[in-house]
Amino acid sequence: MIPRPFEYHAPQSLPEAINLLTEYGDEAKLLAGGHSLLPMMKLRFAQPGHLIDLGKIPGLKGITEVGNEIRIGSMTTENELIWSEVLQRKCPLLVEGARLISDPQVRYMGTIGGDIAHGDPGNDHPALMLALDASFVLQGPSGERVVAAADFFLGTYYTALVPNEILTEIRIPTPDARTGQCYSKLKRKVGDFATAASAVLLRMDGTSVDYVSIALTNLGPVAFKASEAESFLLGKELNEQTIQQACQLTMSACDPVADLRGDIKYKIAMAGVMTDRALRTAHSRATR
Structure with a gap:
């Protein structure tokens, strides 16, 4: 048409x-x-x-580290995220997530800000932003305000942006160097949205979980944190029993809709599988 x-x-x-x-x-x-x-x-x-095309506005692209914070311009492309040395060293979760978005043609043009502002629970960046405890700079006629990712995604295609505001920057606290990171995504084919996906950050203190963040893609009306699973794991040893219980708590928090990617039961089951994989991989990547 x-x-x-x-x-x-x-x-x-x-x-x-x-x-x-x-x-x-x-x-x-x-x-x-x-x-x-x-x-x-x-x-x-x-x-x-x-x-209104934002592509010719200077200052909306780029990836820098300012103090203990990574700052990303909203018009930065997925491909630029993948090739960023700062992100490869300091925030590999975002690199891993960007590599799983669609195909190379889309990644050369698609922007992180567009992905976030669209408010689609099937997009990958909302869960990644929640897992990373990111915040967003929104600019409008009244000036600039900063909104936490946890307060930004309000519903399907519904965000905290008001009609005359523009998302200009993403701010991410630089993860501790000991933190293991993983984005585990199930999709039917290259270029597809996730059937289910789980983003995990994990830091260990010896054999005990010192910090954990779990966020989920396409498993509810918005991307969301698996808060009960996080609380359960904190301070516990990460083993078969605790991983299984955390995955059960994650699954119980899911509220997906049936579509061509699977029915509700299948999607919930895959939420558990993806979280299991992400926890184990993040654990293997964590520096004790």
């Missing part, structure tokens, strides 16, 4: 983009990578009268 007619805007600055969003209101949509918006426009599920 062909999209409805629209006016294309290519602002050269962030204030210009915010002014356009404010001026055109509900008639405007932001274009980042475009891999979600453009297909929806072709099917006329989305029919904006004005398309």
